[in-house]
Amino acid sequence: MEATQHLRNLGDEVIRVESLYLSLKIGKALAGERFLKEKELSEAEELWKDINKEYYSFLAFLQSRDGIAA
Numbered sequence: 001m002e003a004t005q006h007l008r009n010l011g012d013e014v015i016r017v018e019s020l021y022l023s024l025k026i027g028k029a030l031a032g033e034r035f036l037k038e039k040e041l042s043e044a045e046e047l048w049k050d051i052n053k054e055y056y057s058f059l060a061f062l063q064s065r066d067g068i069a070a
Contacts, residue, residue, distance in 0.1 A: 010055040017048040
């Protein structure tokens with residue numbers, strides 16, 4: 001059960017950071033600003049990718065350990 005809660009928490013964090021990233025990007029686009037090299041967007045995108053990678057790595061670990069597909 002603890003592993004499932006950890007996976008759920010990681011998934012929630014992925015969604016939260018992805019939402020932040022998209023909000024920043026949409027806000028810049030609506031303001032008509034160039035945003036491809038913005039520091040905040042780059043940091044948010046890297047954080048999102050890192051958390052997403054951790055989520056799927058942990059999911060793969062659980063699947064191999066328990067032999068159950070998600």
